[in-house]
Amino acid sequence: MSGDAQISRLKPGRRTDIRRENERAILEAAEKVFAEAGFGGATMQLIADMAGLPKANLHYYFATKEDLYRRVVQQIFEIWLDAASSFDDAPGPVEGIGAYIDAKMDISRTHPHGSKVWASEVMHGAPVIQDYLETTLRDWTEGRIAVIQRWIDDGKMAPINPRHLLYLLWATTQHYADFGHQIQTLNDGKPLSDKQWREAKASVKDMVLRGIGAI
Amino acid sequence: MSGDAQISRLKPGRRTDIRRENERAILEAAEKVFAEAGFGGATMQLIADMAGLPKANLHYYFATKEDLYRRVVQQIFEIWLDAASSFDDAPGPVEGIGAYIDAKMDISRTHPHGSKVWASEVMHGAPVIQDYLETTLRDWTEGRIAVIQRWIDDGKMAPINPRHLLYLLWATTQHYADFGHQIQTLNDGKPLSDKQWREAKASVKDMVLRGIGAI
DNA sequence: TCGTTTCCTGACCGTATGGTCAAGGTGAAG
């Protein structure tokens, strides 16, 4: 913050900025390439081209392809965890689950690549993030199940199985990112418009909140 | 049908059987390998090993890796289409959608590999089955939307958006296959038992049928 | 038995990939 807003695109100037900017560009390119080609199909050369750097430079910042991949997966996981705070500070399912659906649908629209990388990783048996599943994700899940169970006990929603509600929420919201291409094809080849996204969010919230007897 | 039930595992005997048996073994191995490693990560060598054949033999039956892959994707698509008949011969949403959920959940349990291959293919932009999406899948979708709309018009369910209902159905049912590893990890590392699968199906049906105001 | 079609497979090839390295460039501190 030295007085004037830096564009910070290229010509980074300071040393630290060089590192930050290059890592950012690499991670952004990697996210896209890993999402579109999978880990096995992605090549360092393609990521390098997309980031506008020579391939050897990638290995200066990220030792191996796996290191780079791991960082990309961690990134989307953290974004999802942040969004999950919607759950906690809510008086009941209408606000809590409603906000959670909103947040996850927004992420599906703004970070479709990350969502696909995560899906791909889990589908292949989570070779690099198994520990996250067993620790952070498990803890988070148990916590949310407890919250939902409390809502049920308080009569704020029907006695559905909280675990399967979470799976339905994850599946449905992420579907709009992971299967975005299929959805686009069924939408005459055009991406969903702002209006269609609002309609999607409203539909999902409506079905889910009805489905759990919250409205 | 020459009198005795053939085991038909190995030692196929007749010419036609040799071809049939080898293609079956290759397709089965390919489905598993493509699901676990993705198209790019899968190797013909690994598929060959898993099928118990030398690699060169694979290329005798399937010219290229892509040919083999295409066959695997088509297979799961046909299985899903068959299951979709549940939709048609049903008087209302409770029977129709209920049966559809049952069918797709069963497939997620019996054909998890195929589901993953399909998901991976769509996530990567459907390079080899784009035409299916634009023809068969689109037609099928429009047909089912019409059926659902009729149920709505007949007052058999709430006026939800049929398209987003279909997406929710696809997402949720396939989630149990595509994210099966995550679900298993959250289930203390153990696969869902028969009882847990029944519970899952019941939960999904309950939430969905409530959600659309059919019960 | 013979001829023909189908099936089998070890050895091989061109290519593309992840990763390395050494030499050179560049910004900032003293």
Place this chain on the structure above:
DNA sequence: CTTCACCTTGACCATACGGTCAGGAAACGA
């Protein structure tokens, strides 16, 4: 200006992969 840590990169390497092929084995029909 000098120094030094950090950054950049073309050239290179070993490996692994998809695919080919020629020669042989096995299954059938006559």
